[in-house]
Amino acid sequence: MTYSPSDLTHSYIDGRWTPVTGTQCSPVINPATETPVAMLHHAGPADVEAAVAAAKRAHLAEALGSKDNRVALLERIRAGFDSRREDLAQAISLEMGAPIDLSRNAQAETFLIQLDATLDALRGFAFAETLPNGDHLIRQPTGVAGLITPWNWPIHQISLKVFAALAAGCPVVLKPSEHTPLNARIFAEILDAAGLPPGAFNLINGDVASVGAQLTDHPDVAVMSFTGSTRAGLEIGASAVRRGARCALEMGGKSPCLxxxxxxxxQAMEKILAKTFPNSGQNCNAPTRILIEASAYPAAKEAAQRAAALWTLGDPAQSGDHLGPVANGRQWGRLRLSAE
Incomplete structure (x- = not known):
């Protein structure tokens, strides 16, 4: 099966697909062939403003309703997943080079894993309770949630953030990575088919420096959630602090091992590489920094070479237990620089 890239000339705002007003475009590159597979149109300032305004209206109108309504909404989303499961897997493989088996069995499946976890938490969550001292505690939605997600586990991070926000009653403005917009478009189509209230979920595309910065700085965004680089995360956190917004940052790095x-x-090197190589090493918890006792270094280096030789590279579109390429040229450049 070959996935055909979706239209990337529209934002999803206020329950409708809306033509992008921005003029900037960037190609979506298949890293396995280094050829463009789609052209992403970046949102303009008017698009960001419209998305936040739609989410604010939904919040003020309590569009997501009661806990029971939110459970029913997430259940409808779940019911629509199966018909798009393969599309998600194919899109992620195409846009970030994940081998198709990994994309099917791990990447795309995180949609369902995060949705089920959110549903379990929501069903058992008390939005109102009486405390032991007799006081009444009522938990209310914070407001508009601005969400910025990375490319390495794209649908995982989108699902993790969006479903939690919707469960809490917070309308969403999502800006996914500009490197992996195809799976985000499919995600939005699934939510649209589930019949979300207008403004409850909004999708805008673009880079962090322009679209992401406008979203982060917007006075009507009550909470920001960001997963990505330390540099961008520090800027987003500083902006949130300046205007008194809540902010959650996950600036993933790499984990050392001794x-x-x-x-x-x-045995040690085989185990370490088994944690490092999957997803072409593009996991924030991959043990890519190996600190070796000096006396063991020469032998450990040889053991690492033997362990690495057990892994093979292959075409991401083909089924099999192999590695695909890294996701983009910028990432490849960083790997080469660190190797030198």
Whole structure:
């Protein structure tokens, strides 16, 4: 099956697909072939303003309604997932180079994993309760949630943030990574088919420096959630603090591991690479920094070479247990720089 890229000339605002007013465009590159597969039209300032305004109206109107209404909404979204499961897998493989088996069995499935986890939490969550001292505690939606997501686990991060916000009653403005917009478009189509109230979910595309910055700085965005680089995260956090908005940052790095002289080096390196290589090493918890006791370094280096030789590269479109390319040229450049 070959996935045909969706139209990327529209934003999803106030329950409708709306033509983008911005003039900036960027190609979506298949990293396996280094050829464009779609052209992304970036949202303009008017699009961001319209998306936030739609979300604010939905919040003021309590469009997401009661807890029972939110449960029913998420259940409708779940019912629509199966018909788009393969489209999601194909899109993620196409736009970020994830091998198709990984894309099907891990990447796309995170949509369902996060949705089910949110539903379980929502069903058991008390939005109102009486405390032991007799006081009444009522938890209310914070307001408009601005969400910015990365490219390495794209639908996982979108699902994690969007479903939690909707469950809490917060209308959403989502800006996914400009490198992986295809799966975000499919996500929006699934939500649209589920019949979300207008303004409850809005999708705008573009980069962090322009579209993301306008969203972050907007006075009507009550809470920002960002996963990505430390540089961008610090800027987003500073903006949120300046205007008194809530902010959640996950500026993922890499995890170090320690190897000592008295360990079984072949076994250690095989285990380390088994945690490092999947998804072409593009996991924020990948143990890519291996700190080795000096006396063991030469032998550990040879063991690492033997362990690496057990892995193979292959075409992401083909089924099989192999690695695909890294997701984009910028990431490849960083890897080459660090290797040098």
């Amino acid at each position: 190897v000592f002289e008295d360990t079984d080096l072949d």
